[in-house]
Amino acid sequence: MRLMALLLLRCEAVLDLLTDLKMPRGLALDLREQRLYWAEDGAKKIRSATLDGQDLKDVIVKDQVQEAPRDVAIDPTNQKIYWTALCCGLRRADLNGSNEEVIANAEFASGVAVLDDYVYWADWMHGTILRHHVVSGEEEAIVSGLASPVDVALDAEAREIYWSDVGLGRTQRASLGGNNVQSLNMSWAIMNTYGMAVDTDAKKLYMADFEKTGELSGRSTDYSGRIIRTNLDGSGAEVLVREPSMSMPYGVAVDADASQVYWTDRKAGRIQRLTLMCRNGTKEVRSRTNVTVVSVEHGEVFHGSSTTMPCPAGYNGTVTFACNDDDLTLVRGKCGKRCAPGTVEYRLDEKDPFSRALDYPDMDDGEELPTDCPGSLVGTVQLKCQDGAVLLREDQCRAARSCSAGEFLLGHALIQHSAMDHGIMEPSSCPSGFEGQYFLQCQDGEVIPKHNSSCRATCDAVGSLWVDDGRVEVSHGKIIEGGKVKVVCPTGSAGQGVHLACEDGYINVTESTCKRSSFCQAGYINSGGASVFHDNLDDKEEIVLACPEGFSGSLDVTCEATTILTEGSCQKGCTSGVVILSDLTIPHGDVGHGQAVQLDCPAGYTGILPFVCMDGNMTCTDCLCIPKATGSSKRSDLPIAAFAAGVTAAVLLLLFAAGVLWHRMLKRRAMAAAVAAAVGDIPAPLSSSCLDILPKTGVRSGHSSTSAPTASSGRGSTASTGYHRADTDVFEVVIDPPCLPLYWATKAGIHIFPDPNRIAEVQQLMTDTWLPHFTRDRQLLGGGRVPIGCRVANVLRVENHRSYARYLTYKDALRLKRSGPCTPFPLRTSNRINLLDDDVNESYLFHGTNPESAQCIARDFFRMERAGSSAGSMFGPGIYLAENASKSDEYAKEGSGVYLGLCATLLCRCAVGQVLTVPEARDTREAVRAGGFDSVCGDRLKAVGTFREMVFFQEEAVYPEFIVIYTRVFE
Structure with a gap:
């Protein structure tokens, strides 16, 4: 599929030999003289040129239309050219056009071929394959009973004849005598094959094939053609050329020695050539980081095939070349230069005054090598060879720590050592009562013994041993050779004692149970x-x-x-005392922490004061003492301010609600008036567009919903739609006449249009949101390599009036659900494609699928009963969309038929509303309902660094407005 895409994209690989011809048809090659001949029935000529399109000559010129040549064949042995015409028989002449003669009466001849002394042709009217012996004049029908054969080709080595029967859409073959008729394996569905040629050496059959693309307008774009190559039995079909400008290929000829195929394009008026092999040689490619140019040797590569070659000496890796025509292109792989042994300069940072040499051996490109830090530094540094240059990666070097003065236990001897810098070694003799010497070295803050350091207690001296990891000192006397002593655990420790034995003049600790008391x-x-x-x-x-x-x-x-x-x-607690409330003094007794007490207002005042003791302080949440005489109050400033703020907030809220209702009523009246004016009910106001009646400037998506206009009146009928959802109360929305997007072309029904003006814009959007992450979903759905991008082939606009009315009604329901706009929720697709309704967080999002399913969804709706049936439901069964085109691509699949090799994604308008964001996988439906949310953001970007997904639990919240047809692009 990668190579097929390469062929489709590299149209420039096909060479135009001759242009501005008048309806060229049949084509034949004279390889002995290196010339090509063709019939140009629009000019009523047979013409000739060299194989590179030079030295153009007229060979046969006719005056009458019925004599215009149609198909040609060359007999190189006898230097003759044969051709058919609309009438007047099968003719031949010398290659220079002289000595013209009629050799057979072939009124309905189509296609001609010559072998030995026989000339073969097809009679498309009578459904027969005929041959004529040019010496004896004998003529016979070798195959009959066909529908409409139009061309013939010969396999001289196998002694077989091939023909295409466009009446039944099939290709067949038989022996040259007409026996053993076989239908070839054309399971890929041939359309209109009017040109055939056989390469006997490579055992290949070439065919020119085309189809009608639309209504006939007389232009070359009315047809779309292709050059096909198969095995001689019809298997292994491959499309060699399918150019956007190829119209009606007709005649085909093959130069096997030069590995080239020629054909005429009747409607486009040209002759083209494709080279079928890239010759052996060298190809220059850039190294991995474009530092140098590398020459890679390669052998012969057939057109449409690829070859993988190792990089030359001194480089690592392989490169894959694809042959397209005679152009060999790099499609995959890189050559990286090896790194020779050497050193790199190392500093801890830019302020480090010391430069240290870090040595490294020879390394392959891409090889990583962990190495100890140089000099007095400790840690490791990761070296990587990248295209001949050694880079420092994962630098973990640091200055080593020194060792402070202290004690060190060597065997059972407790040694005192001084402070040491990293790497410094301190030699000394063992302490009294021990023999031997030791070497202590400081290594990054830790003291370690070196060079077999050892201190052994002697039997002939009184001294001490240290046990329990040096925490318990055990004193001992002299011990005779072979003697054994048990020493009681000293003060500050507990246990059954320490067992000592004298062997060869040294004391060994055979058992110790003394442990320091804790x-x-x-x-x-x-x-x-x-x-x-x-x-x-x-x-x-x-x-x-x-x-x-x-x-x-x-x-x-x-x-x-x-x-x-x-x-x-x-x-x-709070000790007895007084509290001050405004200017009143109120006494209290001892109160424990957290204890609540009721205090009385002083004489002349009424009220109860609920105080609580908190960490030695008496506090009151709402204390009020009212004078008995006037009823005026003495209250703390905070409760008074809170009460006033609450009253003010309530008044403002009532005023805001009244304003919103009044604004909505005026807006709906204006909308109804504008639509009524559009259909002729009332005169139109000065400004009646959807833009003028929407709640904010720049909104293009519409606001109110509607039923489609009726067939009888052509006017929109007012309808009422009731919605009941588990997370809202029952409410009714009146559907007004529609406010459609300004760029829509229809007023009712379901229509899907190509929208070529959107291709560049959508391509940019998908490129900007494409992140090539490999996720669990791509793996579970059978994904292999992650594409690095996509190429948009087409954009289809969906105008589904019934579905769009449901969507607009849902947006109105979101507005009625809350008093103000939703909290803004920016997405990677925000402010792209069209201006949308910010107050309901309207945005475009992607939904990956296949081309066939995309059209089904566009003509109907998203169906909640199918939620989770394709790709699971990480956040609950719902409609899953993505802000990244690469995330939706995980669920996209290639189509079949005309969509072979093409994927699809739906670019949907979405009323996002109020968003619940969750990072972990769980069913969020209950949380959405309970919290008054409208959609869910599954934030796997925050959780695991991949993507965010938007989930909708109501079908009406999503309207698929564009179908994007695209191909994947790999590195």
């Missing part, structure tokens, strides 16, 4: 401003401590080794 020393715990004392605690001991006077709560305390762990807290 306990927590007495101290204070601070919590909430309180200090709580605890005594010594054993390891794992747990106690509960009460908070001191004036605080509430308690602390759960646990000793873990030497660390105190606490749970709970102490909260400060």
